[in-house]
Structure formats: structure tokens, C-alpha cells
Amino acid sequence: MPIFEYAPAPESRAIVDIQPSYGLFVGGEWIEGRGAAFKTTNPATEEVLADVAEASVADVDAAVRAARTAYTRVWSRMSGADRGKYLFRIARIIQERARELAVLESLDNGKPIKESRDVDVPLAAAHFFYHAGWADKLEYASLGPKPRPIGVVGQVIPWNFPLLMLAWKIAPALACGNTVVLKPAETTPLTALLFAEICQQAELPAGVVNIVTGAGATGQAIVEHPGVDKIAFTGSTEVGKSIARSIAGTRKRATLELGGKAANIVFDDAPLDQAVEGIVNGIFFNQGHVCCAGSRLLVQESIAEEVDRRLKRRLETLRVGDPLDKNTDVGAINSRAQLDRIAELTAAGEAEGAVRWDTGCELPSHGFWFRPTVFTGVSQTHRIAQEEIFGPVLSVLTFRTPQEAVAKANNTPYGLSAGIWTEKGSRILWMADQLRAGVVWANTFNRFDPTSPFGGYKESGYGREGGRHGLEAYVTTGDPR
């Protein structure tokens, strides 16, 4: 097969105007943080993009108070129809500034522009659009009698889908009449800070959305603040458990969307070309920085060699490099810390006896990079079969019977997602029943939609985001307990 060279096709970064430093967005205004400012970098080049304020405990307190004031005086009193109109405005401004947001996201996160442009940003706009329509229809959502907002919501989001996770959190919270204090991840704050500007353009009442930047300590200050009525967190299972512990014995509510170790199960009758595309999409989309990534490939023994051959041939065509290049398939690892973790776990994979293969592609000389990697001969006890790697690393296991596939797929404390590839309809439905996972993709993978509830079983967390189900986390009802 001839290999064609690609000419560079970089998206222009001129559309983005990054300020040298950013403050905190509290009560509709920019204030300086009282903590130690930190730098956010472009993980593809290690270039510093901006100085970002760190919110101290006092800053978080100011943000929570601003959110409470906005809740009491404005937002909880406003009609649902009017709340909805603000959300429609925000959705439209995200669409209007879509390219700018996409470029900024790729710069700060390292993800390929084709993903930020075609997935993250359009889905973020769609989430606001979808929830805008709910704001005046909550009585019809079967949430229980007389749904009312909860109050001030503290939201802490991860670095893998910065703007999209913001949308998943803020859109339903606001639609239901709550106000928010949101902390973006310390390595990817820039699109959240641009979103603050979008709130200003939409003339969202001051204090309804507050954005505070910082690291773990800032997040902890939000979680522990007595004025916060509900926590929404997406991130690691370890932090999720510490949040669950810290709100124990209080009346704070929480939704936790945590880690995963999804099985992507391929049967011998699967449409193999599509399955291979699904495997690649499942684990190499967004550099594998996806909580629902199909990081364990379970392939039926009789086709294991065939799948292995096709998969590796396909992986060799993946283009790894400049996130802003429109041809790039796999971008940069988000941070040095994450790169170190991937390197540590893959080293453990080799040490425990699994067979390592990677594409051998050239990597840029600066920045954080990891080649798409496949481990074969993986057994269930290997760390690379148990722990979330959160990188472009696939662990391949085999099975003989559907029962064995189910047992292996469910053999993890996680339960976020799973994939099934087979042409047999009855087997899909049986498998879908057996798998202990919140999202099951059959003959597809990594599909997301604002109407579709997302969230995990077991230690992948609790609560759902998206769809009618996602509203439940943001209302309180007359339902007695």
C-alpha cells in the first residue's frame, strides 16, 4: 500500500488572544487571586501560555458568597423561561466563537484540533442548547413533585475535556436554577476563563457562574465550604472517595464521575474493519485521556491474531504530532506528570510479562508525547489490566465464550463503560444486560450526546450527567424520604 506524505495543515492560532495573566471570575468581575499564581503551558511545546491566579480559601469563600447572593436575589427567583434564554444565548455564543475555543483548547490541552473542533466545542454548545430548553419544563421531567433548585453548586472538573466538562456541569445546574462555583483543572484553565467572558457577553447576572482556578487545595476548599449545597466532580476515583468521605455526615449532595477500565469486547463474527476502527477510537481518541476509554480489548481467541494484525497496521497510519495540524490524529500528553504515570504503568506492564508494541513513529523534540502502544499477552492480574492508565495504551486479553468475556469485563472495581462488537443482535442484548457498566456501546464506541445519560456503576462513581436523568442531581423535590 503506498504511503502518501501529508503537507502540514496547521490551524492558525491568530484567532486566539491569550492574555499574559488571568484573575478569578467572581461575582461577574475579575479579581486577583490571593494564592500563588501558576503557569499554564502548551503541552505540545512546553511554551508558557499564561499566568493563572490560584484561588485561596478566602477567594473560594468570596466566590461561594457571590454565588449565594446571585442564587437568593436573582437566579432562583427568575422564571425558567428567562433562565433558559440566558442558556440559549450562551449556546449561541459558543457556536459563534467555536473556532477560537477549539484552538485555545488544543493549545492548552494538547488534543488534536480536529477533535476540539468537531467534538468538544460542538458538544459543549449542544449541552447548553439542550438544557436551555429544560429550564421551563422541569415539572414535566418526572423528577418528583415540585422540583426546586438546590442552591450553590461546587463543581470540579478534569483536564481531559476542559470546556466540554464545564458544559456538562454548568448547563444542567443553571437550567435547574442553581448557581455555581467551578474550578477547572490546573493544567487546562484557559477555555473556562474564556467561558467567563462568554457569560459576560451573554449578560448572565453577576455571580450565577463563578470560575476559580487552582489545584487540589482550591478544589478541597470548594468541597469543604459549608455554603456549598452540592458537589459535582469529574476526576479520579481516589479523589472521588475523598470527596465522599469529606461530605459524609453533612447534607451536601454529590455526583461523582470517576475512573474506568472499560472492556471493548470483540466476537469472532464482528465486522472486523469497523471493530478495528472502534478499537482505535476507543483507546486513542484524545490520547486515551478518557475515563470511558476502551482500555482493555477482549478479543475472541479464534480471531485474536487477525485482529492484532489489522489493528497494528491501522495504528501505523495514525499521525502523532502538532495538535493544531488538521491532519493530526493523536496529540500531546497533557502534562509531564501524566506522561510519567503512563511511563510508569507501561514499564510495569513489561516487567509483569506482557508483550509491548508501539508504532515507532517519530515524536516531536519538545513537549510531552507517547506513542500509541499495544500490550498483548496481558493477564487479568497485571496492573495494566487493572489500573486506569489514562493514556494511549491498549491492553489486549482473549476469551473463548461469552460467559468468559462477561466475567473478565466485569472483573474490575470500575463500571463506567463497555463495548461489544458482534453481528448477532441477541448476543448484543444479552451482553448489554450482563455488563456492569453505565454506558454500553454496541458496534460503536465513545459516542456522547447531551440527551444521553452518562455515568458509572460501582467505583466509577454515582449520578448521571446528560438527558432527563442528569437533571435529578440538580433539583430537590417534595418526595419524602
Place this chain on the structure above:
Amino acid sequence: MSPARVDVRKTYKLYIDGAFPRSESGRSYAVWSTPVGRANPRFLANAAMGSRKDARDAVVAARGAVKGWAGATAYNRGQVLYRVAEVMESRRAQLVEDVRLSEGLAPSRAEAVVSAAIDRWVWYAGWTDKLAQVLGGLNPVAGPYFDISAPEPTGIVAVLAPQRSSLLGLVSVVAPVIATGNTAVVLASQERPLPAITLAEALATSDVPAGVVNVVTGLTGEVAPWLAGHRDVNAIDLTGAADAEGVDWGELERAAAENLKRVLRPAGTGSDAVEPDWTAEPGLSRMTTFLETKTVWHPKGR
């Protein structure tokens, strides 16, 4: 005049995996009536004082029952639960007596409580094959996909039964857990355990598979921490922490975080736990807390 007949008393034991064992610890404790007026409390029975090991055995039984019960058709679960109500009705006299003595109620009031408990059970029995339609459905995604969400049981739910309402409250916390396809390990009211064991007898004779409901009597403060921290328990209902001696529900919730159990907190505000009004229509939250939502996607195409 012939002397009054010496009646045959019942031994109150645990209910685990469909059988009625004594506590493996060999311990029991005296259960007294709640007296009315100036009467003295009356000795009712020696109940089994369940241990950590009994609770763990109950969890094993509950795990063993998950597959069959969660996998049963919703129609079948509804039939079985309705049968429980039938058997409760047939044991009405015993339930009334248990409730009357346990809660210190006038006979007519005890009758009303038992009626409400049976009706509550029937209410939940009817939910089994309706919830999926009420809570689930098709998601209109923006693409050529069939995308559907449906509720599924969480797994094993540890239930701290209410301390005061020994039958109506008990039924109100157990029925929603099993109607949704979960299995239960129930820690009965410490001071008023007898209606729980009588209910277990109704369960044992109504086609409820062994292990679906397991009842442990004993000291709530001693056994509850083991259930809260148990890694094979998926969820915990802390309702019975209200008025329970030596029980800090915040501590139990903290222990439950170890494997991210779904937690139903006791009613009340702040750290205070109060027992709710069991006569109110329950709503869905006692069921939805112990349900997961599974969403399945499939492409459409020719």
C-alpha cells in the same frame, strides 16, 4: 375450671439465606414491650444478638441471590412480592400482636399500622414492572443511533431499619430495595425486632428466593459499621440511624465511601437524624437511590 393452656412460644432467630439460624456468637438479648400507661415493660422474647460474622454471612447470602433476583422478570418479581402481602394478611393476627407490644399501641391502632404496612407492600409490588418505563426510555441523540436508558439494580443494599416504626417503617425501607431487584441485608430495629422476624417468616413462605432478604437482629451500633465498611455491599440505607444508640451516621457514611456505596441518608437536617413520617405516600426516591442507569447505544444502518 380447667387451667389455662400453657402456650407454645416462638424462638426468634435470624433470617439468613432462607434459613432461621441462631447467632453464630451464641448471644441473645431480652426484648421488652413498650408499655402503655403505667404498666411495666413485659418480657417478650430473647432475640438473637447478631454478630459481625452473622452480618458477613448475610452479605454472602445476599450476593448469591443477586443474579437470580435481578435477572428475574419484573413481572415475576411483582408476583412474588404480591404473594408476600397475601401471606402478611394471613399472619395478620401475629403482626398486630407484635406491633402492639413492640410499639405500645392500642389494638385498633396496631390493626391500622398492619393494614398500612400490607398496603405499602402491595404498592411496591406493583412498581416492579413500571419503573423501567417511568425512569428509562429512548434518548433522541443527534446521530444515526438507537440509544436507550433503563434502570438496573445496584446489587446488595444494607438496610438499617427504623428503630421506632417496627413494621410499617420496616416494610417501607425493605420493599423498595427488593422491588427494584436488589437484595437486602436488613438490620432490624434494636429494641423492636420481633415484627422483623415475623415478616421474615412471611418472606420465607412466599416464594421470595433465599438470600434476597436477610434479617439480622442485634445491636445496631455494633453491626452497622461492619456493613457500612463491607466491600461487597453496594449501597446502604441509614434510615435506622435515627434514635439508634451509639450510631453516628456520618461515620457510617464515611466508611461507606471506601467502595463508593450509594448512601441513603437518614431524614432530618444537619447532623440530626429523625425518623420520617411513614404514613406519607413514599415517592420514588427510596427506589431510585438503589438503581443504576444503563445506557446502550447501537448504530442504525442498512
